[in-house]
Amino acid sequence: MNMVVNETLRLYSPVAAVIRKIKKEVRLGKLVLPANLEILIPIIALHHDPQLWGDDVHLFKPERFVEGIASATKYNSAAFIPFSMGPRSCVGMSFATTETKVALSMILQRYAFSLSPTYVHAPFPVITLQPQHGIQVMLHPL
Numbered sequence: 001m002n003m004v005v006n007e008t009l010r011l012y013s014p015v016a017a018v019i020r021k022i023k024k025e026v027r028l029g030k031l032v033l034p035a036n037l038e039i040l041i042p043i044i045a046l047h048h049d050p051q052l053w054g055d056d057v058h059l060f061k062p063e064r065f066v067e068g069i070a071s072a073t074k075y076n077s078a079a080f081i082p083f084s085m086g087p088r089s090c091v092g093m094s095f096a097t098t099e100t101k102v103a104l105s106m107i108l109q110r111y112a113f114s115l116s117p118t119y120v121h122a123p124f125p126v127i128t129l130q131p132q133h134g135i136q137v138m139l140h141p142l
């Protein structure tokens with residue numbers, strides 16, 4: 001289930017980007033970033049970068065994470081950051097992932113489910129990424 005949650009967070013990162021302010025001038029590769037500059041870190045672009053994830057980057061493949069996040073990202077800690085990184089990363093990370101797994105487990109104990117034919121795939125950012133037309137599923141009691 002960890003693999004499914006991680007792959008969902010990779011492809012459909014709820015927070016598309018974070019903004020950070022440069023405290024003091026810093027060199028980043030060929031760039032010199034001056035103090036007070038605000039930069040946008042495009043989480044969702046990192047998660048969709050074929051150079052980081054391979055040519056199948058747009059496919060939902062939970063097995064990428066079979067050996068954990070470090071291995072899936074080839075030890076590039078900035079390649080997978082759905083909860084941002086560093087001292088201001090998400091304090092709710094463990095709560096959110098645990099709650100997701102508890103909810104999914106409760107559903108899977110009682111139902112099998114499949115997507116409704118009426119579902120239209122349209123991820124849409126409204127502060128966080130959301131399914132624009134909802135997610136219609138068909139529940140089949142076990």
Ligand code: HEM
Pocket residue numbers: 013014015017018019082083084087088089090091092093095096097
């Ligand atoms: C899948 C669910 C979630 C995702 C993807 C997520 C993602 C993030 C990200 C990317 C940030 C950094 C924002 C920034 O620096 O601009 C953040 C910060 C934060 N998140 Fe979450 N979050 C999630 C759920 C939660 C939950 C459930 C809580 C509380 C129970 C929470 C509380 C916070 C707080 C308080 C911060 C600010 C931390 C700080 O600035 O020091 N988050 N989250």
